[in-house]
Amino acid sequence: MTRHAATPQDIRSALLLRQEIALLDLRHEAAFATGHPLFAANMAAGRIAIEADLRLPRKDVPIVLYDDGEGLVDAARDQLQALGYGNVRALAGGLQAWRSVGYEVFQDVNSYAKAFGELVEARRHTPSLSADEVASLIAAKANIAILDVRRFDEYATMNIPGSVSVPGAELVLRAGRAAPDPDTTIIVNCAGRTRSIIGTQSLINAGLPNKVRALRNGTIGWTLAKHGLEHGSDKRGDIGPFDGAKDNARDVAYRAGVRHIGIRELAALQADDTRTLYRFDVRDADEYASGHLAGFRHYAGGQLVQEIDMAAPVRGARIVLSDDRSIRADMTASWLAQMGWDIYVLDGGYDGPLDAGPPQVLPKPDPAHRYRRPYEGTAVAEAAMQAYLDWEYGLVEQLRRDGTHGFYVI
Template identity: 80%
Template sequence: MTVPSVTPLQVRCALLLQDEIALLDVRHEAAFATGHPLFAANMQAERIALEAEMRLPRTDVPIVLYDAGEGLVPQAADRLAALGYTNVRQLDGGLQAWQAAGYELFQDVNSYAKAFGELVEQRRHTPSLPADEVANLIADKANIAVLDVRRFDEYVTMNIPGSVSVPGAELVLRAGRIAPDPETTIIVNCAGRTRSIIGTQSLINAGVANKVMALRNGTIGWTLANQRLEHGADRRGGIGLFEGAQTNAREVAYRAGVRHLSVTEAGALAAQTNRTLYRFDVRDALDYAAGHVAGFRHYPGGQLVQEIDMAAPVRGARILLTDDRSVRADMTASWLAQMGFETCVLEGGYDGALEVGPPVILPKPDLLQRYRRPYEGTDVDARAMQAYLDWEYGLVDQLRRDGTHGFSVI
C-alpha cells in the first residue's frame, strides 16, 4: 500500500496545538533510544498486532509512522490497516528529515517524563541529599525513613539498606503508616532521578508535616558513591494516611486542573468517540485483581507517570483514572495534568458489580531488541551510569530548545 505522508512541520504544528496525534517510532526499542522526537512513542513494527488495540484505543486516531531508513514503515502501516486503523500516515523523510528541519532528538526511553521531572525539580527546587549524607544518617541511626518508589521487583533486585518499598502513587496513601512521627525525615529514592523527584514533590504538595528529601541520583548515585546496596529485601509499607492527606491530594489535583466525574458523567465522556480516552486503574495489582471497574486497565500510578509514553502514546488524548481510595488517583492525575493531558478522576463506581482478575500484561520485547537502561541490574558500568545522569541534567535545556512540551508545573 502507498502510505500518505506529512511533513515534520505539520507534525510539530499538531504537537504545538495539542491536537491528537500518535507519533510512532516503529524501530526496535534499542534503536528508538538512540534518538527520537520528544513525544514519539515506540511501537515496534512486529509488535503492532500485540500492542495496538491496548495502546491505540480509537481506530481513526491520527497516526504518523517513521523509521530511520530501515524500510519498516510500509510493513507497520499494513499491519495497522489490517487491524482497522484508518488514519495512518508516514513522516516524510523519516527521522533524518525531522533532524534536518532543526528539530530536537531525545535519547533514552520515557524521555518526556524524565524531562518533566527535571523541570519540576528546577521550578519547585525539590530538596535532595547526596548519597554520602544519607549513608551517614543511616549509620548514625538518625530519625529517618527511606522510601523506595520503584516497582517492587526493582526494589527486590537492589535497594538502599533499610529502605521500605512504597511504589510511587502509594506514597501519600502509606507515608503516614511508615513515618507517623512528624519529626521523622522521609527520604525518597528511585534508581535515578525522575521517580524520586516526583515522589518527594508529591509528599510536599500533599502537605505532609515531615521534612521530605530525595536521595540525589537514586541507586545510581548510591553506587557511584561506593555505598553498599541490599539485595532480596521484602519490606513493604502498609496503608496509613497522614492527617489531611485525602483532602490535600484532592486540592492538589484541583490546582492542576483535574476534574472529578460521576459514573454518569464518565459515561458521557466515553461516549465522545471523536476523542481518544485512556482509562487507568492506578492502584496496586492486588487491589486491582480483587475487584476493578470494567473497562479500566491496570497501571500503577507512579509507573504511569514515568511511562506515560508507553501507556498513552496518543498525545492530546484524555485520561480518566480510578482508585477506590481516591488519593492515588488524585496525585497521579495532578502530575498527568501538569504534563499537558486533559485528566479526570472517576468518583465512585465501586458500589456495583466489579470485574475480578489479574492485570493484563504485555510481554516485553526480545532482550536483544530492548534498550538496557543504565539503572537496571547490578552490573552496569560506572561510566554508563554517570553518562545517564549527565544526560538527565541537560534535559531542561533541551526542552527549551525543542519548544513543544506545554508542561505547566504548579
C-alpha cells in the same frame, strides 16, 4: 496533513495545538533509545499485532509512522490498516527529515517524563541529599525513613539499606504509617532521578508534616559513591495516610486542573468517538485483581507518570483514572495534568458490580531488542551510569530548545 504523508512541521503544529496524534517509532526499543522526537512512542514493527488494540483504542486516531531508513513504514502501515486503523500516514523523510529541519531528538526511553521531572526540580527546587549525606544519617542511626518508590521487583533486586518499598503513587497513602513521627525525615529514592523527584514533591505538595528529601541520583548516585546495596529485601509499606492526606491530595489535583467526574460523565466521555479515551486503575495489582471497574486497565500510579508514553501513545488524548481511595488517582492526575494531559478522576463506581482478574500484561520484547537501562540491575558500568546522569541534567535546556512540551509546574 497531506493524505499520504506528514511533514515534521505538520507534527509540530499538531503537538502545539494539542491535537490528537500518535507518532510511532517502528524501530526496536534499543534503536528508539538512541534518539527520537520528544513525544514519539515506540511501537516496534514486529509488535503491532500485540500492542495496537490496547495502546491505540480509537481506530481513526491520526497515526504517523517513521523509522530511520530501515524500510519498516510501508508494511507497518498496511498492517495497521488491516487492523482497522483508517488514518495512518508516514513521516515524509523519516527521522532524518526531523533532524534536517533542526528539531530536537531525545535519547533514552520515557524521555518526556524524565524531562518533566527535571523541570519540576528546577522550578520547585525539590530538596535532596547526596548519597554520602544519607549514608552518614544511616550510620548515625538518625530518625529517618527511606522510602523506595520504584516497582517492587526493582526494589527487591537492589535497595538502599533499611529502605521500605512504597511505589510511586502509594506515597501519600502510606507515608503516615511509614513515618508516624512528624520529626522523622523521609528520604525518597528511585534508581536515578525522576521518580524520587516526583515522589518527594508529591509529599511536599500534599502537605506531609515531615521533612522530605530526595536521595540525589538514587541507586546510581549511591553506587557511584561506593556505598553498598541490599538485595532480596521484601519490606513493604502499609496503608496509613497522614491526617488530611485525602483532602490535600484532592486540593493538589484541583490546583493542577484535574476534573472529578461521576459515572454519568464517564459514560459521556466513552460515547464520544471523536476523541481517544484511556482508562487506568492506579491502585496496586492485588487490589485491581480483586475487583475493578470494567474497561479500566491496571497501571500503578507512579509507573503511569514515569511511563506515560508507553501507556498512552496518543498525545492529546483524554485520560480517566480510578482509585477507590482517591488519593492515588488525585496525586497521579495532578502530575499528568501538569504534563499537559486532558485528565479526569472518577468519583465512586466501586459500589456496583466489578470485574475480577489479574492485570492485562503485554508480552515482553525479545531481550536482544530491549534497551538496557543504565539504572537497572547490578552489573552496569559506572561510566554508563554517570553518562545517564549527565544526560538527565541537560534535559531542561533541551526542553527549552524543543518548545513543544506545554508542561507547567504548580
